[in-house]
Amino acid sequence: GIKNIAILEKGYLGGGNTARNTTVIRSNYTDQRSIRFYARSLRLYEALSNELDYNMMYSRRGQLTLSHSDGVSRSLRLRADAGNFCGEANEIVDRKQIKDLVPSLNLDIKGMPILGGLWHPNAAIARHDAVVWGYAIRACERGVELHQRTEVVGMDVVGDKVTRVRTNRGNVSAGIVVQCVAGYSSVVAKMVGLKLPIRSYPLQAMVTHPIKPFLDPMV
Numbered sequence: 598g599i600k601n602i603a604i605l606e607k608g609y610l611g612g613g614n615t616a617r618n619t620t621v622i623r624s625n626y627t628d629q630r631s632i633r634f635y636a637r638s639l640r641l642y643e644a645l646s647n648e649l650d651y652n653m654m655y656s657r658r659g660q661l662t663l664s665h666s667d668g669v670s671r672s673l674r675l676r677a678d679a680g681n682f683c684g685e686a687n688e689i690v691d692r693k694q695i696k697d698l699v700p701s702l703n704l705d706i707k708g709m710p711i712l713g714g715l716w717h718p719n720a721a722i723a724r725h726d727a728v729v730w731g732y733a734i735r736a737c738e739r740g741v742e743l744h745q746r747t748e749v750v751g752m753d754v755v756g757d758k759v760t761r762v763r764t765n766r767g768n769v770s771a772g773i774v775v776q777c778v779a780g781y782s783s784v785v786a787k788m789v790g791l792k793l794p795i796r797s798y799p800l801q802a803m804v805t806h807p808i809k810p811f812l813d814p815m816v
């Protein structure tokens with residue numbers, strides 16, 4: 598295998614999307630390819646803390662997606678059928694079942710009554726930055742170098758091959774370069790003259806001040 602590996606991170610480890618997401622691990626999608634991909638991911642997460650010997654605080658809680666309109670109810674039915682077809686547990690639940698699952702939920706908010714929902718029992722959460730720390734610790738033990746505060750600013754190409762990565766802290770010769778920069782994919786690919794058919798949009802989550810946990814499943 599490849600032995601001489603360096604990870605170049607412009608900020609700090611896990612400071613990208615990974616430290617900002619809502620930590621939901623689920624497979625209740627509509628497209629069969631997505632369902633199978635994420636179902637595999639769910640299974641991998643179940644064993645990941647043991648495999649990396651690092652506690653990711655993986656916790657299976659189930660996820661409840663709510664419907665406030667007939668159109669959304671139809672799309673939830675489609676997701677349930679698609680998931681069940683692929684062998685992933687999904688269930689359409691009525692108002693009574695929702696109340697049993699989450700007693701604190703107000704089902705009759707004015708103008709937005711809850712009509713029903715999709716229950717995905719295998720959905721889970723994990724401490725998102727612990728996932729990165731676990732992988733990083735084990736990778737570094739195997740000799741991978743991790744360079745934080747090291748931004749890739751350009752790449753030298755000879756023929757159709759990248760030979761050198763230029764960073765704000767110096768240059769690195771490389772036989773193989775892999776980019777895994779999420780929303781910056783088009784920006785970094787452009788450094789070697791590639792125009793990817795990808796456009797990035799910000800996705801935002803609202804964060805409350807810390808409150809005592811009162812929800813067991815995700816809603």
Ligand SMILES: Cc1cc2nc3c(=O)[nH]c(=O)nc-3n(C[C@H](O)[C@H](O)[C@H](O)COP(=O)(O)OP(=O)(O)OC[C@H]3O[C@@H](n4cnc5c(N)ncnc54)[C@H](O)[C@@H]3O)c2cc1C
Nearest residue numbers: 606607613614615618619620621748749778779781800802
């Ligand atoms: C608000 C929000 C909620 C989300 N909720 C969920 C969820 O519930 N469940 C789920 O599965 N997914 C969720 N996601 C998506 C998930 O977070 C991402 O798919 C995942 O974190 C991507 O991981 P990554 O390692 O590919 O990218 P990132 O974690 O973004 O890492 C990319 C890294 O590349 C670095 N980088 C960029 N450009 C350069 C450069 N030029 N040189 C060096 N380094 C560079 C960045 O600093 C960054 O640290 C959510 C995303 C957001 C934003």
